[in-house]
Amino acid sequence: MNYKKIKILRTNALIGRPKATLKFGNDNCIVIPMPVIDELEKRAGDYTERGKNAKNVLDYLNRFDMRKLMSPEGIIQENGSILRIENGFSDVKLEGDVLPNLTYLDKRSLQIAAGLKQTSGKRSVELISKNAALRLKAKSLGIKASDVKDDIFPRLEEQYAGRVNCQLSRTKMDKFFKDGFILPKDIYNNHEIEWMPNLFLSMTVLEDSKTSALAKFDGEKIVPLVHSEEHPFGISTKKAGQIMALEALLESPEKAPLVIIKGGAGTGKTYLSLATALEKTIEANPIYSRILITAPTDTIGGGDLGYLPGELEKKFNPHLGGIMDNLRVLLSSDKKEKTNKDKSNKSKSYHHKFSNDDDCDDPKGGYVETGQHLFDSGIIEMQLIAYLRGRSITNTIFIIDETQNIHPDDIKSIVTRASTGSKFVFLGDPTQIDNPELNERYNGLVYLAEKMKESSLAYIITLTDDESVRSLLAKYAQTIL
Numbered sequence: 001m002n003y004k005k006i007k008i009l010r011t012n013a014l015i016g017r018p019k020a021t022l023k024f025g026n027d028n029c030i031v032i033p034m035p036v037i038d039e040l041e042k043r044a045g046d047y048t049e050r051g052k053n054a055k056n057v058l059d060y061l062n063r064f065d066m067r068k069l070m071s072p073e074g075i076i077q078e079n080g081s082i083l084r085i086e087n088g089f090s091d092v093k094l095e096g097d098v099l100p101n102l103t104y105l106d107k108r109s110l111q112i113a114a115g116l117k118q119t120s121g122k123r124s125v126e127l128i129s130k131n132a133a134l135r136l137k138a139k140s141l142g143i144k145a146s147d148v149k150d151d152i153f154p155r156l157e158e159q160y161a162g163r164v165n166c167q168l169s170r171t172k173m174d175k176f177f178k179d180g181f182i183l184p185k186d187i188y189n190n191h192e193i194e195w196m197p198n199l200f201l202s203m204t205v206l207e208d209s210k211t212s213a214l215a216k217f218d219g220e221k222i223v224p225l226v227h228s229e230e231h232p233f234g235i236s237t238k239k240a241g242q243i244m245a246l247e248a249l250l251e252s253p254e255k256a257p258l259v260i261i262k263g264g265a266g267t268g269k270t271y272l273s274l275a276t277a278l279e280k281t282i283e284a285n286p287i288y289s290r291i292l293i294t295a296p297t298d299t300i301g302g303g304d305l306g307y308l309p310g311e312l313e314k315k316f317n318p319h320l321g322g323i324m325d326n327l328r329v330l331l332s333s334d335k336k337e338k339t340n341k342d343k344s345n346k347s348k349s350y351h352h353k354f355s356n357d358d359d360c361d362d363p364k365g366g367y368v369e370t371g372q373h374l375f376d377s378g379i380i381e382m383q384l385i386a387y388l389r390g391r392s393i394t395n396t397i398f399i400i401d402e403t404q405n406i407h408p409d410d411i412k413s414i415v416t417r418a419s420t421g422s423k424f425v426f427l428g429d430p431t432q433i434d435n436p437e438l439n440e441r442y443n444g445l446v447y448l449a450e451k452m453k454e455s456s457l458a459y460i461i462t463l464t465d466d467e468s469v470r471s472l473l474a475k476y477a478q479t480i481l
Contacts, residue, residue, distance in 0.1 A: 003029045003082055006120060008113050010129040011039040011105075013148045015053040016442065021060070026080025029123075033112050034087035035105045037061075050437060052409070061085075089115025094141065106134055113143045153441040153450070156430060160453045162260070162460030163200040163244060164193055170205045176213060181221040197456040198256075200244040214240060216247065219456055227251065232279035233330060235272070241463040242268050248459030249276040252287070253397075253423040256459045258415070260403075260426045260449050263463030269427045270401060271326045271469075277397045277425075278330060281379060287421070288397045291380045293323055294388075295401040296435070323401050327380075331371050385410065388417050395421040403428035405435045406444035415448070 004027045014020045014036070021030045043054035064075045064083075074084025092111040102110070109127065117125040127138045127145040135145035154160075168176075172186040184190045188206065193199075197219040205211040215222045227250040228243050237243060241263070248259045249272060261269040277291045374380040385406070400406075400414060403426040418424055428445040440446075452458040 003027050004123055005029070006031055006116055006123055006125045008033065008086075008109065008116070008125070008127045009036070010109060010127070010131065010134075011036050011043070011054075012130040013128045014040065014057050015043060015050045016130065016148055017153065018053065018056070019060075020057070021083050022077060022079050022081070024079075024081050029074065029082040029084065030077075031084055031086050031112070031116065032061075033105070033109050034085055035108045037085065039105060086112050086116070088112070092118075102137075106131075106137075109134070110138060110141060110143070113138060114141055117143060153446060156440050159262075159430065159441075159446055159462075160194065160196070160449055160460060161262075161462040162196075162198070162449075162453070163202065163241065163462060165202045165204075166190075166193065167204055167206045170207055170211070173203065173205050173211060173213065176203070176215070176222070176224075181223050183221055184217065187222070196453045196460075198248070198459045200247070200461060202240050214243060233275040233283070235275045235330075237268070237272075239268075239463075239467040241461060241467045242272060244461045245269065245272050245463065246276065248461060249273060249423075249425065250280075251459065253421055256457070257418060257422065258424050258426075258452060258455075258458040260445070260452070260458065260460045261463065262428060262430060262445060262449065262461070264429050264431065264465050264468065266468035267463035267465070268467070268469055269463055270322050270399075271330070273399050273425050273427060274323070274326050274330055277399060280397060282374070287395075288423070289395040290378060290397075291374075292383050292393065292396050292398040293380065293401070294383045294385050294399075295323070296403075296405040297384060297386075323399070327371060331374075385414065388414060391417050392419045393417045393422050394419040396423075398422060398424045400424065400426045401428070402434075403445040403448070404430050404433055404440075404443045405438065407435075407438065408442070408444050408447035411444040411448050 005024075006029045007024055008031045009020065010033075014032070017023070021032075024030060037058075040054045040058050043051050044058055045051065046054070061069065066085075068075050069083070069085045070087065071084065074082045077083050089111045090108070092115045094107070094110055094114065109129070113125060113127045125143065127135070127143055128148060129135055129138075129145065130148050132147075135147070138145035167188045168182070168186055169188075172182055175186070176182045184193070184195055187193065187201075187203070195217060197217065199217040201215045201217065201222060203213050203215055203222075214225050214228065216225055217223075225243065225247045227247045230246065230250055232246065232250060237246075245259075245261050245268070248256055248261075259273075261273065263269045274291075277288070280286055281288045281291055371380075385400075398418075403411075405428075406414075415424060426445065426448060428443075430440045430443060430446050433439055433443060435443075438444075449460050453460055
């Protein structure tokens with residue numbers, strides 16, 4: 001048998017990602033302890049994402065001859081690795097203090113790992129499990145144990161941010177201003193940067209940190225931002241991340257049909273998205289015919305808002321608190337009304353300055369009349385995610401809020417609704433998970449960003465906590481509470 005490594009996969013390692021047994025190279029033998037099969041069978045009846053994955057694993061295993069799966073030789077998978085189920089080594093004695101409080105599954109997993117280590121010669125044996133306590137017990141027995149590693153669901157600090165701080169020489173910065181571009185090789189330590197299309201750069205001169213510029217990697221060269229001087233719906237900001245976000249939001253839907261903005265509360269992701277949407281929908285020279293808004297609701301998990309009294313907007317409002325708060329501020333602030341000749345019958349427009357000490361107070365007046373008119377006329381529309389199936393969304397800016405609370409498998413059904421002239425804007429904070437089946441790694445926001453980061457059609461930007469526009473009290477509370 002031509003393999004060098006043995007990987008023992010526990011239940012969560014199998015159901016935490018699609019095709020988990022195929023994530024290892026052709027020099028690996030993937031071993032599934034028999035008690036794990038029983039666990040998969042129990043999970044497969046759940047109406048959850050993990051239940052679906054458990055069923056998929058069982059369906060995959062059922063494609064093969066069980067006698068071959070149970071044999072020492074196992075079966076060869078499509079990627080060249082070996083897969084087999086192990087039910088032996090029940091007579092292996094576990095030394096030390098690991099036996100107390102062990103479940104049957106834990107005990108059998110450790111016995112199989114220890115038995116394989118004793119009988120596999122020079123081959124390495126590794127237990128893959130998300131159970132930290134089990135990993136510690138395995139290590140106390142001299143068995144290598146690791147957490148589940150997945151490029152699609154990386155740890156928070158490893159997730160693609162869509163931006164990087166970098167340095168260059170004064171000569172190269174002068175060239176950037178003069179010629180309008182430089183190359184990645186002109187950046188110091190460029191080999192340490194993950195060069196993806198539409199990567200944003202905050203560049204500073206090595207000899208003088210006060211000399212700086214914002215730029216974007218277009219896939220071949222580093223070029224200046226083209227929308228940095230624009231103020232959609234009258235807003236303005238000096239924060240680098242928010243300028244980068246506006247660059248992505250203001251780019252045409254042909255060049256940037258997908259925008260993903262990650263960031264904590266108060267960083268402006270919802271505010272900037274709505275301001276751009278209003279600017280490009282109800283102001284002069286609009287490019288979208290409407291604004292579509294959604295956020296996760298209980299409907300995704302099988303519930304239904306239909307039993308609640310009232311119109312959809314009223315039933316949906318509790319799930320769109322952040323959206324509605326920001327919309328209220330944008331439409332009712334400063335009272336600087338101006339006439340829109342092209343859409344004079346659709347709406348009035350207002351301007352609002354977006355500054356570092358903006359506490360988002362709601363000025364009186366303006367919102368009820370103007371905001372309700374936008375809903376009544378169909379310019380702004382609410383949409384339940386569960387009812388997107390079968391729709392084709394054209395000439396629309398579609399804002400999907402709280403994306404971190406959407407299952408990864410549900411993301412595809414949303415993005416594939418995009419049609420001609422539409423821009424889809426996904427917003428969220430991977431650290432604020434409300435769905436118990438998801439976490440800061442395994443969620444729709446992270447999945448979409450990691451899968452789409454290599455596409456020139458996607459713009460991804462992460463706003464940092466120091467770019468928050470909330471009060472000092474809110475920032476302090478977020479840090480220590």
